[in-house]
Amino acid sequence: MGAEFVSLSLTPIIIGVCVAIGCALPGNFLLLRSQSLIGDAISHVVLPGIVVAFLVTGAVATGPMLFGAASAALIAVLAIEVVRRLGRIETGAAMGVIFTAMFAVGVLLLEQSDTSGVHLDVEHALFGNLESLIWLDAKGWGSLLDPATLRTVPVELPRMMAALLLICIFIFIFWRPLGVSTFDEAYAKSVGIATSSLGLVLVFVSAIAAVAAFDAVGSIIVIAMFICPPAAARMMTNRLGHQIAWSVIFAAFAAIVGYFLAGYGPQWFGDFNSVSAAGMIATISGVILAITAMIGPCRKRTT
Amino acid sequence: MIDALLLQLGYNATLVTLGACLLGIAAGVAGTFLFLRKRALVSDAISHATLPGIALAFIVMVSFGGNGRSLFGLLFGAGVSAALGLLCLHWLTTRTRLGEDAAIGAVLSVFFGLGIVMLTIVQTMSVGQQAGLEGFLLGSTAGMLRGDALLLAVAASVVLSLVLFLRRPFELAAFDPAFAETSGWSLAWIDFAMMGIVLVVTVVGLKVVGLILIVALLIVPAVSARFWTDRSDGVILIAAILGGLSGYIGAALSAVAPALPTGPIIVLVGFAFFVMSLLFAPKRGVLASVLTHYQYQRQIHLRQGLLALAQGQPIYEALTRRLMFRAGLILPDGVATASGQAAAAKALLDENRWSIVRADQSFAAAATRYDGLTVIEEFLTPDQMNEVDGRIIAPRALF
Numbered sequence: 001m002g003a004e005f006v007s008l009s010l011t012p013i014i015i016g017v018c019v020a021i022g023c024a025l026p027g028n029f030l031l032l033r034s035q036s037l038i039g040d041a042i043s044h045v046v047l048p049g050i051v052v053a054f055l056v057t058g059a060v061a062t063g064p065m066l067f068g069a070a071s072a073a074l075i076a077v078l079a080i081e082v083v084r085r086l087g088r089i090e091t092g093a094a095m096g097v098i099f100t101a102m103f104a105v106g107v108l109l110l111e112q113s114d115t116s117g118v119h120l121d122v123e124h125a126l127f128g129n130l131e132s133l134i135w136l137d138a139k140g141w142g143s144l145l146d147p148a149t150l151r152t153v154p155v156e157l158p159r160m161m162a163a164l165l166l167i168c169i170f171i172f173i174f175w176r177p178l179g180v181s182t183f184d185e186a187y188a189k190s191v192g193i194a195t196s197s198l199g200l201v202l203v204f205v206s207a208i209a210a211v212a213a214f215d216a217v218g219s220i221i222v223i224a225m226f227i228c229p230p231a232a233a234r235m236m237t238n239r240l241g242h243q244i245a246w247s248v249i250f251a252a253f254a255a256i257v258g259y260f261l262a263g264y265g266p267q268w269f270g271d272f273n274s275v276s277a278a279g280m281i282a283t284i285s286g287v288i289l290a291i292t293a294m295i296g297p298c299r300k301r302t303t
Numbered sequence: 304m305i306d307a308l309l310l311q312l313g314y315n316a317t318l319v320t321l322g323a324c325l326l327g328i329a330a331g332v333a334g335t336f337l338f339l340r341k342r343a344l345v346s347d348a349i350s351h352a353t354l355p356g357i358a359l360a361f362i363v364m365v366s367f368g369g370n371g372r373s374l375f376g377l378l379f380g381a382g383v384s385a386a387l388g389l390l391c392l393h394w395l396t397t398r399t400r401l402g403e404d405a406a407i408g409a410v411l412s413v414f415f416g417l418g419i420v421m422l423t424i425v426q427t428m429s430v431g432q433q434a435g436l437e438g439f440l441l442g443s444t445a446g447m448l449r450g451d452a453l454l455l456a457v458a459a460s461v462v463l464s465l466v467l468f469l470r471r472p473f474e475l476a477a478f479d480p481a482f483a484e485t486s487g488w489s490l491a492w493i494d495f496a497m498m499g500i501v502l503v504v505t506v507v508g509l510k511v512v513g514l515i516l517i518v519a520l521l522i523v524p525a526v527s528a529r530f531w532t533d534r535s536d537g538v539i540l541i542a543a544i545l546g547g548l549s550g551y552i553g554a555a556l557s558a559v560a561p562a563l564p565t566g567p568i569i570v571l572v573g574f575a576f577f578v579m580s581l582l583f584a585p586k587r588g589v590l591a592s593v594l595t596h597y598q599y600q601r602q603i604h605l606r607q608g609l610l611a612l613a614q615g616q617p618i619y620e621a622l623t624r625r626l627m628f629r630a631g632l633i634l635p636d637g638v639a640t641a642s643g644q645a646a647a648a649k650a651l652l653d654e655n656r657w658s659i660v661r662a663d664q665s666f667a668a669a670a671t672r673y674d675g676l677t678v679i680e681e682f683l684t685p686d687q688m689n690e691v692d693g694r695i696i697a698p699r700a701l702f
Contacts, residue, residue, distance in 0.1 A: 036405040037344060040412075044515075083526075086581060086589055092404070093343040093526050100519035101574040104567035107441060111563050122441065126515075127419050220419060224412035231405050262420070273427035275420045282416025289409055293399045301400040 007138035011153055012130045013259050015160050016281060019213040020251035022164040023225035025171055026206040028244050031230040032182045037092065038077070038203055039226030041099040042210045043219035045076040047125045048106030050214075055113055062155065066211055073207035076102055077200075128218025130277040131263070133157070156216040163212035170205050171244075174198065179240050217278050224282035225251055232289040235296025254285040316558040318452035319444045323511050323554035323569065324547045325459035327520060330504050331546025332466045334521030335528065335539050336497055339477035343525075344407050345392065345498065347518040350505045351411035352388025353381035354418025354514060357439055358425050365428065374451040374510065377439070382506045388414050389498055442513035442566030444557060451510070458507040466500055473497055474535055511554065513566035520546065523573040530584035545580075549573035601626055602676050606650060608632070612639050613651035653679050656691050 049072025233246035258281030360380025528541035553569030632643035
């Protein structure tokens, strides 16, 4: 755990933990509202948003890409709603139509345009590359206190931290209305909570989490973190506050353990190549879910 | 491109295109049942769950000394792990409190994550030809071997015949599960068979459409077909045609552009059909809805205008005046024409008749049809009409 750890592993781990918690927090409410797959849809449509932003600006710049991804997420949510209402079909099918079409557009644009020189391809969008977010200038733990070196941390770290902070503030401010409208929408309406706009804002906050995380870790971990930690937490408790606390613990645990297993696990088996950290984190979250689904105290449906 | 659509690009491309067409038909039919049963996104979990199986099959084949390129072996692995994913999904939804949507998301993300982990292991292996594995993500039909193309075409036609064979119980389960159970079908087994067929369609489609987008081939044709008709046979037939066309046109186009992955092209062709259905389908389409809306608006305006005429009130509303002028009921200055006077008198008479009908309990059934537009003669018998007319105390003569 010396200087090498700080420069090579510390930043990816912190980013991974921030991503995991940032996605798991709104994921709790999406899960309780049976909207889990919104996270799936959003993380697929982020790709065309980023590609279009790249084609328009011609550079891999953070601002336009985040903007493009966020608008794509918004367009997708609106399009799903339009298709659902016009066609009078269930949400799942409407989602399936919209996000696959948008993802297909993203892939074709990406393959057709000349992005060979830049860091943008479909595999990257799916798997991300958490391992590459290293902090080369760090010389050890002391660098954490050195402002000059701190300025050279990968840009994804402060961005993800900001997104996490935003999500925490949102949930803190809207704790009561969110909880009430999630469990009893009719009552929430009657006491004057604008439930439909609150639902839209929740989806938008989830989109922020997905977009900020996407660039660093790819879409698969985003979907896993939206769903698995909250689902596992749901097996542990019936109280909303406790569920969120459990989900944060599970998310952080999956991120840290997953990262270490991916980086160091293969060495224990005599293989010196590390495996995909994003994939491993998703796998660990699945293992946590499997364990809680088998022995969690509140795993059964109460009727 | 014309050559490709006419199957002039050689034996392999022709086989692949025909296979994709058959696959599209099978997916369209199977997807219709899935969609009508409201479980469309289960196929997304199934398709993502194939990835670890593909990678594991590759590793196993390589460690037994092969080069890991056998399509059959890879697809077999895909099928096994997809079945495992389906079992997990079933277990999560029945044995725990998780809803189906959360279970779908959990299965697809975790299996896909595991698959990625195994893909990175495969990439570091020094033996075998791992280059083709990425083709399973987005589909790639370029440079397919003849045996593989044959396998695809044969598998697609087998799936199609299976779907057609099991059509009847699927239809029952989709529309009336209770009736299906009482007539001796086991709903659990029908669902199981349905998932099995979706699984096979997914696995066969992996090489053509890729595991991320195969869900579109199952959902999009069914959703599009739903716009055109309310009859289940019709939905199945149209979904089959749209699915087949998507597969055929998409695969043919991709034969012209081998650098592009096949899956997105097929999906976008299907999506184009969807947009056309959404806009132009009779009755449920957007265009039809807009037309109906304007027609209704026009009727209401005319009706209100006629009543105003009959009661001798001036019409101020611009749209009403325009509509009535165009229908030849009034002159530009708002004075009624001869036909306008006749229509107005009739409208007022009908309104009086309706008010009598609505005030009388014995006409309760007919009174529910009152919406200001319904023609009263269509709902009352001539005898009833006479009775109603007899009760109009003093027909007001306004003209």
